Amino acid sequence: MDVSRLAKALRRVLDADAVITDEQELRTYACDGLTSHAAVPGLAVLPHDTEQVAAVVRLCDAEGIPFVARGSGTGLSGGALPRTDGVLIVTSRMRRVLSVDVDNREATVEPGVVNLAVTRAASGAGFYYAPDPSSQQICSIGGNVAENSGGAHCLKYGFTVNHVLGLEIVTPRGDIAHLDARAPGYDLIGAFVGSEGTLGIATKVTVRLLRVPSKVVTLLAAFDTVDAAGECVSSVIAGGVLPAAMEIMDAMSIAAAEGAVACGYPAGAGAVLIVEVDGPDAEVDAQRAAVEGLARDAGAFEIRAAADAAQRAAIWKGRKSAFAAVGVLSPDYIVQDGVVPRSALPQVLRGIQRLSRDSGIRVANVFHAGDGNLHPLVLYDSAVEGETQRAEEVSGAILDECLANGGSITGEHGVGVDKSRYMPKMFSETDLDTMQLLRCAFDPRGICNPGKVFPTPRLCGEAPGKRRGVHPEVASGRAELF
Amino acid sequence: MSHETEDGIPSRVERAATVGEVAEAMRHAAAEHQAVVPRGLGTKLHWGSPPRGAALVLDVNGVNDTLDHVPDDMIVTASAGVSIRDLVDVLAEHGQQLAIDVCGYDDGAPAGFGTVGGLLSTACDGARRWGYGAARDLLLGIEMVRADGEIAHAGGRVVKNVAGYDLGKLSTGAYGTLGILTQATFRVHPLPEATAFVVLDAADPETACRRAADILDSQLAPVAVDVEHHNGTASVAAMFEGSAAGVRSRAEAAATLSDGEVADAAPEWFNRMPLGPADTLLRVALPPAEVARLCHTASALAEKHEVPSGVRGSAGTGILYCALPRDTAVETVAAFLADLRQSLAPRRESPASGESGGARRSRPDAAADRRERPFGADGSGGGSGGSSGYITGRHTAADQGFLASGGNARARGRGAAAGGGAVTPGGYVTVRHAPAEVRRAVDVWGPSDPGARALAASIKRQFDPDELLSPGRMGEEA
Numbered sequence: 001m002d003v004s005r006l007a008k009a010l011r012r013v014l015d016a017d018a019v020i021t022d023e024q025e026l027r028t029y030a031c032d033g034l035t036s037h038a039a040v041p042g043l044a045v046l047p048h049d050t051e052q053v054a055a056v057v058r059l060c061d062a063e064g065i066p067f068v069a070r071g072s073g074t075g076l077s078g079g080a081l082p083r084t085d086g087v088l089i090v091t092s093r094m095r096r097v098l099s100v101d102v103d104n105r106e107a108t109v110e111p112g113v114v115n116l117a118v119t120r121a122a123s124g125a126g127f128y129y130a131p132d133p134s135s136q137q138i139c140s141i142g143g144n145v146a147e148n149s150g151g152a153h154c155l156k157y158g159f160t161v162n163h164v165l166g167l168e169i170v171t172p173r174g175d176i177a178h179l180d181a182r183a184p185g186y187d188l189i190g191a192f193v194g195s196e197g198t199l200g201i202a203t204k205v206t207v208r209l210l211r212v213p214s215k216v217v218t219l220l221a222a223f224d225t226v227d228a229a230g231e232c233v234s235s236v237i238a239g240g241v242l243p244a245a246m247e248i249m250d251a252m253s254i255a256a257a258e259g260a261v262a263c264g265y266p267a268g269a270g271a272v273l274i275v276e277v278d279g280p281d282a283e284v285d286a287q288r289a290a291v292e293g294l295a296r297d298a299g300a301f302e303i304r305a306a307a308d309a310a311q312r313a314a315i316w317k318g319r320k321s322a323f324a325a326v327g328v329l330s331p332d333y334i335v336q337d338g339v340v341p342r343s344a345l346p347q348v349l350r351g352i353q354r355l356s357r358d359s360g361i362r363v364a365n366v367f368h369a370g371d372g373n374l375h376p377l378v379l380y381d382s383a384v385e386g387e388t389q390r391a392e393e394v395s396g397a398i399l400d401e402c403l404a405n406g407g408s409i410t411g412e413h414g415v416g417v418d419k420s421r422y423m424p425k426m427f428s429e430t431d432l433d434t435m436q437l438l439r440c441a442f443d444p445r446g447i448c449n450p451g452k453v454f455p456t457p458r459l460c461g462e463a464p465g466k467r468r469g470v471h472p473e474v475a476s477g478r479a480e481l482f
Numbered sequence: 483m484s485h486e487t488e489d490g491i492p493s494r495v496e497r498a499a500t501v502g503e504v505a506e507a508m509r510h511a512a513a514e515h516q517a518v519v520p521r522g523l524g525t526k527l528h529w530g531s532p533p534r535g536a537a538l539v540l541d542v543n544g545v546n547d548t549l550d551h552v553p554d555d556m557i558v559t560a561s562a563g564v565s566i567r568d569l570v571d572v573l574a575e576h577g578q579q580l581a582i583d584v585c586g587y588d589d590g591a592p593a594g595f596g597t598v599g600g601l602l603s604t605a606c607d608g609a610r611r612w613g614y615g616a617a618r619d620l621l622l623g624i625e626m627v628r629a630d631g632e633i634a635h636a637g638g639r640v641v642k643n644v645a646g647y648d649l650g651k652l653s654t655g656a657y658g659t660l661g662i663l664t665q666a667t668f669r670v671h672p673l674p675e676a677t678a679f680v681v682l683d684a685a686d687p688e689t690a691c692r693r694a695a696d697i698l699d700s701q702l703a704p705v706a707v708d709v710e711h712h713n714g715t716a717s718v719a720a721m722f723e724g725s726a727a728g729v730r731s732r733a734e735a736a737a738t739l740s741d742g743e744v745a746d747a748a749p750e751w752f753n754r755m756p757l758g759p760a761d762t763l764l765r766v767a768l769p770p771a772e773v774a775r776l777c778h779t780a781s782a783l784a785e786k787h788e789v790p791s792g793v794r795g796s797a798g799t800g801i802l803y804c805a806l807p808r809d810t811a812v813e814t815v816a817a818f819l820a821d822l823r824q825s826l827a828p829r830r831e832s833p834a835s836g837e838s839g840g841a842r843r844s845r846p847d848a849a850a851d852r853r854e855r856p857f858g859a860d861g862s863g864g865g866s867g868g869s870s871g872y873i874t875g876r877h878t879a880a881d882q883g884f885l886a887s888g889g890n891a892r893a894r895g896r897g898a899a900a901g902g903g904a905v906t907p908g909g910y911v912t913v914r915h916a917p918a919e920v921r922r923a924v925d926v927w928g929p930s931d932p933g934a935r936a937l938a939a940s941i942k943r944q945f946d947p948d949e950l951l952s953p954g955r956m957g958e959e960a
Contacts, residue, residue, distance in 0.1 A: 103771035104800075105698075126699075148644050161648070162619050177933025182767035182800065184912045184927040185956065186660075186938045187605075190618055190651025194644050214701035234554060240577060240672035280703050282728035339640045343554040371642040372555075408643035415645055426645055427635065434626075434634035434661075435647040441940040453646070460944075 003042030003065050003085055010045055010087075013055035018093070020044040029088050032073040032080040033135075037417050041068070041082030048093040050168060050176060050203040057201070058174030060087055066447045069201045071112060071140030075147060076335060077416025079196045079452055086447075089201060091142050097121045098204065106165050108206040111142025115149075118207060127209040130157040133412070134320055145202045148194030150412040152319075153276070155370035156244040157210070159412075161193040166206035172199070172448035191438060196414050197449040199442040213278040216244075217288045218312040221273045221300040222266035226250050226365065229271040230345050232298035233369045236275065237342065239294060241287050245276040246370035252329070253322045253364040253377065260325035263318030266302040273300075273369065274319055276312075322366045323377065330362070330379035332388070334395045337413040338402035342372040351401040352376055361387070361394045373411035374402070400425070415453045423455055433458060489918035490532030490954070491519055492539055499544035501625065501633060501664040507540050508662065509631030511950055519952050520658040522563055522597030526604050528759070529915045530657045531926040534954030542599060545664055553578060557622060557639060559667040562599030569598060578670045582617050583608025588751070589758035599663045605655030609721065609753040612698075612798035613705030618654040620669050626653060626661035629946040639667045652941070657955045660945040674723035678733035681719050681749055682742030687777035690716035693740040694773075694797035700739060702732045709802075710751045710794035711777035718742065718797070719752045751794055756805035762815055762916035763805050766793075768826055768909025770800040776909070779825045780804050787818045800909070808917050816924045819911060823928055828908030927957035 010019045020026055021043060031038040042065075047053045060067045066086035073080055082088045094110035097117065101107065102125045107118055115136040118129040132151035133139055139149070145167065150159045157163075167179040167189055177200075179188040192199050223229040229248050236243065249257070251270050257263050265272050273295070277287040288305070295303055306312040326333050340348045349365065352374075356363040364377040376398050380391035399409050399422055409415070409422045423432060432454055440460030442448070450457065487493065498504040511518045516537035521527060523543055546563035553576040560569055566584050573579050584595055585608040600606075602624075607616050614620065623637030626649070636649035653660055680697065684690040687709075694707045697720045706721040720736055722729045733744045755763055766776060777793050784791030789810055795802025806815055913926040942958055945951075 101769075101771075103695075104769040106769075148648075150642060154642065158615065158619060159642075159644075161651070162615055171933070171937065175933055175936070177937055178931040179934050180910075180931065182769075182910055183930040183934060184910055185930055185934065186656055186941060187618055187651045187654055188934055188937055190648055190654070191941075194648055211699055211701055213703075237556060238554065240675070242672065280701060280724075280728060280732050282731045283703070283724045286725040286728055339638075339642050341552065341555040341557070341640055343552065368642070372640055373642045406638075407640050408638045408645050410645050411640075411642040412644055419645075423646065426638075430632045431635045432646070434628060434632070435636060435649060437944040438647050438649065438652065438941065441944040442937065 003087060006059060006063060006065060006087065007043060009059050010043070010056060013059070014045055014047060014052055018046040018048070018052075020046070029070065029073070029082055029090065032070070032075040032078060034076050034078040034081075034416065034418055037078040037081050039082050039084050041088035042084055042086055044082075044088040044090055046090050046093045050170065053089060053201055053203050054170045054174050054176055056087065056089055057170050057172065060447055061172065061174050061445065064445060064447060066450050068449050069142070069146070069197045071143035071146075072114065072135075072138050074135040074139040075143060075414065075416065076337070077410065077414040077418040079147060079414050079416035079449070080143070081417050081452075083450070091140060094203065100125070100209075102127060102209070105209045106206050107209055108166070108204055109141055110204060111140060111145070111202050113141050115139050115141060115144055122209045123212070126212050128212050129163065129207055130210050131160045131163055134323070141205050141207070142202050145193050145205055146195070146197040147412070147414045150373075152245045152247060152368065155246060155368065156242055161190060163208045164189055164193055164205060165208055166204075167192060167202050168204035169200040169202050172443035172445070176203075196416060196453050198439055198453055200448060213280075215281045215284040216276065216278040216312065217284055218306040218315050219275045219277075219288065219291055219295070220265070220304040220306075220315045221275070221295040222269035222271075222302040223273065223298070223300055224270045226271040226349055227346050228299045229273040230349070230369065232273055232295050232300065233345075234342065235294045235298060236291055237370070239290055241277070241290050243275050243287070243291070243370060244278045245274065246368070247274040247319050248272070248365070248367050248369040249319060249322060250365040252362065253326065253366045254318065256325040256329050256364060257318035257322050259328040261317055261321045263314070263321070265318055266304075269302075272318075274315060319366070323375070326364055326377045326379060329364070330381065332380050332382045332391070334378040334380075334391055335413075336374070336376045336378060336395050336398050337410050338374045338376070338399050338407060339411040340372045340374065340402050340405045340407035342370070344405040344407070345369065345372060348374070348401050348405055348407075352398055355394050355397050355401070359390050359394050361391050363394065363398075368411070371411070372407065374398075396422070417452055420451075420453055420455045423453070487918070488532075489528055489921070490534060490536060491527050492536050494538040495541050496538055497541045497544055500547065501545060501627065504540065504542055504545060504627045504662055504664055505631045505633050508627050508629060508950070511538070511540075512630050512948065515948065515950075517950050517953050519955075520599070520603075520662045522600040523565065523595075525596035525759075526600050526606075526915070528918070528921075529604055530955045531957045532918060532921055532954065533952045536952065540662070542662060542664065543597060548665060551576065551578070551670075555641070556670050557641065557667055558670050559639060559665065560598045561665050562597060562663045564598050566595050566598065566601060573670055574673065577673050579673050580620065580668055581610055581614035581671045582606065582620060583610050583753055585753050585755050587755050587758045591759050598666055602654050602663055602666055603656065603658050609706035609708050609796060611801070612707060612796055613703070613723070614671065618651045621650045621654060621666060622669055623667040624650040624653060624663055625665035626663050628661050629948065629950045633664075634661070637667070641669050657952060659942060659952050659956050659958075661951065674729070676724065676726040676729040678722045678729045679719055679745045679748050679752075680722070680733050680736045680740060680742045681745050682717065682740055684716045684718070687711050687716045687774040690718050691774040691797060693742070694718045694720070696740050697736050698798050700736060702736050704736065706753070707797045708752055708795060709773060709797045710792070711781070712751070712792040712794070716777065717749065717751070719749050721748065721752075755803055756792055756794060757807060759915065760917065761805050761808045762810065762920055763803055763914040764819065764822070765912050765914040766795070766802045766804065766822075766826070766909055768800045770797060772826075772909060773797055773800060773802065776802060776826070779822065783818055783821050783825070786821070787814050789814060789818060803914070812919050812923045815916065815920050819913065819924055823911050826909035826911060925957070
């Protein structure tokens with residue numbers, strides 16, 4: 001069935017202005033934060049509650065029409081890339097903070113609620129929501145759940161999945177299920193969070209609230225080389241200190257940040273290391289002293305400490321602006337997201353340097369050094385013949401380098417459409433087939449955000465591991481391979 | 483067809499010493515249509531529901547060839563058959579730890595000390611879950627053998643990774659019903675330089691829980707805050723880890739604000755499961771603000787059913803235990819369990835009506851929907867009919883246990899739930915372990931959301947369509 005014919009039925013279950021069919025309006029949803037992939041959705045809908053989401057999904061299920069959920073559209077792997085033949089379900093009208101339950105240290109919000117709004121709602125009581133992706137001022141909790149978002153502080157505090165206590169979801173069949181971390185049975189929350197919108201749509205999210213730490217100290221240490229900064233990170237870890245965050249920027253990303261926001265980092269630094277320690281006063285004081293000593297031992301030529309929010313913001317300003325700032329250096333760039341074991345960082349960084357040198361493509365490095373999550377920024381000019389392709393080759397080769405060192409193709413941006421082709425490099429066919437058993441359990445018809453995460457879909461209902469002939473649903477024309 | 487004992491564990495045992503042998507054994511089992519119960523050291527075989535119709539025990543204790551600790555990366559990869567004791571020792575050599583408490587019992591039995599595979603499969607943890615998270619939070623990657631004997635991996639060996647579905651979390655607490663875990667990689671933590679406790683006794687559970695909350699809501703970062711209510715005494719024990727100087731000052735500050743005392747060692751009951759491994763152990767998971775209510779309920783029910791009374795567990799996570807002696811009559815255990823479930827069910831003003839959440843394919847009324855549920859129904863205990871009080875049917879935000887906040891308990895923050903009247907959040911009671919005759923007679927897992935149960939049943943069908951992996955152990959129906 002042509003998706004446009006669904007509009008009439010959708011208008012019966014949604015508000016009149018909640019079904020978007022206008023081509024111009026639909027174009028605004030054509031891509032998420034990964035602008036290199038774009039597709040105008042067949043239709044977009046703006047439901048305002050769970051029942052409406054379920055009603056839309058049931059219509060899609062009945063007609064076999066694919067659907068994609070979208071929050072704020074800040075994803076960096078094309079996870080919310082629409083289907084031209086499908087419905088885009090936008091959660092921007094589901095923005096209510098339903099409860100802030102300080103007694104139980106949890107809050108329940110709708111999926112369109114912005115990440116930072118949760119912390120704002122809880123801050124009066126001295127609590128906050130820990131996961132803090134860089135886009136936290138605009139990204140939605142629903143998107144965070146889909147992507148299992150982390151953030152600068154996940155080194156100590158973990159990812160979204162470690163903070164979700166309950167989910168209300170609309171399954172790909174249009175059923176409503178309530179997943180409760182306290183309930184008996186399989187860890188459905190653990191399975192759902194990070195499934196990149198392929199197992200259903202979260203319509204309510206209950207998250208853990210943490211007590212605001214009594215003290216936060218942010219240190220900025222300047223080194224001559226990235227290697228020296230990396231050495232400091234290793235010695236901090238070896239010293240038994242678990243900072244809230246450890247971030248490294250190399251000379252090129254420092255230059256970009258200086259150009260964009262004049263962050264005023266120490267002149268002449270080949271690398272800066274930001275270390276944030278938080279917790280009870282006495283522990284923070286001890287950790288700060290330890291980190292400062294280790295930084296000096298590793299060759300830091302300048303160490304700054306921020307003890308209040310304004311000074312801390314000044315240190316973070318450069319780091320947080322880094323992605324956008326490379327626009328100063330280059331008309332186009334790819335933000336890569338790979339992970340390596342921390343101990344392999346120096347080796348992998350040298351590998352990236354080599355790739356850059358050999359290809360003539362500049363690479364700026366910003367990374368969450370504490371957990372080995374690299375964000376190489378691959379700079380290129382699409383106006384230069386062949387440069388786009390070379391940049392993509394370098395970007396892909398960086399992932400190969402990560403995998404060769406026992407790492408991962410994505411630490412926090414997700415697989416989406418962008419990296420599904422790399423999945424077979426990290427996982428065997430059997431591994432991927434086994435993961436898709438989960439997908440089949442939730443989405444037997446393969447209509448929920450199809451084409452994401454996995455390079456090839458699995459037809460459901462088969463015996464595990466064995467594919468035989470043409471699936472009856474395909475043969476009968478009731479299903480198609482996306 | 484099998485020589486199973488009353489607890490559903492077959493007497494026939496096959497051993498596998500490598501992942502390849504596990505795979506071969508499963509291929510063979512699949513060809514022969516023989517259901518398998520995987521076993522490590524066998525310390526938790528009496529946990530969960532008795533498996534149904536299993537033909538053999540597959541002993542994977544010998545799959546212990548890998549114990550690869552990388553201190554610089556703060557990770558460890560271990561075969562499923564590696565014993566927790568060995569793992570703890572290897573990590574300690576480099577000043578690190580797997581921050582999952584393996585609890586012993588009051589009677590001195592160290593029964594929790596099994597293998598890595600058993601720890602994950604039962605989602606075991608203890609007091610420090612408050613500070614470090616549960617086993618699934620520290621798990622980074624797995625290797626598993628599927629029901630058809632294929633070997634699959636998920637996750638990785640790095641602390642940050644979002645590539646692919648997290649089958650590790652799905653397998654944690656799945657009691658080997660979705661696959662047989664053969665290897666796992668964990669995030670580890672530094673061993674603390676120092677540890678201290680704050681202990682106090684209070685006149686009643688409300689006071690104890692209020693003081694526990696004072697410590698939890700302080701900025702002193704306890705790694706555990708447990709409570710015990712036993713023989714009319716309510717006690718609190720809070721644990722602190724960190725630097726020598728820091729721990730001392732934090733514990734002193736916590737003692738001051740809670741009217742407690744600093745102690746170098748935990749009280750006897752701390753991080754121990756009540757009674758022993760052969761008794762009935764009930765695991766309660768509920769919103770932490772309901773802990774005092776649980777203490778009173780358990781006391782009242784103990785009096786009513788003439789059984790020993792007591793509750794202990796985490797005031798922070800809301801996971802607590804109470805135990806009934808092994809010689810308690812089966813009917814008494816069943817009645818106690820049903821009453822406890824009833825009392826902890828989410829309460830609201832009017833009962834559910836109308837269609838269930840999954841309206842299209844469900845029965846037209848909530849009671850029918852309950853009869854239909856694929857998991858947890860055995861016709862006894864609090865699960866069947868309307869006796870559980872568990873909410874089914876079409877929900878609004880405030881209806882749901884986990885979603886409800888309501889104006890209950892201490893009105894400190896902004897506690898008003900949108901969209902409905904006052905609702906007291908619900909809790910869940912599962913029978914962690916019990917004598918076989920008890921586990922055969924009661925609903926071990928208890929009621930939960932019908933939509934979630936339907937998904938769980940669907941997952942089981944996908945991963946184990948021929949019911950070869952401990953069928954029935956998670957309470958699913960045939």
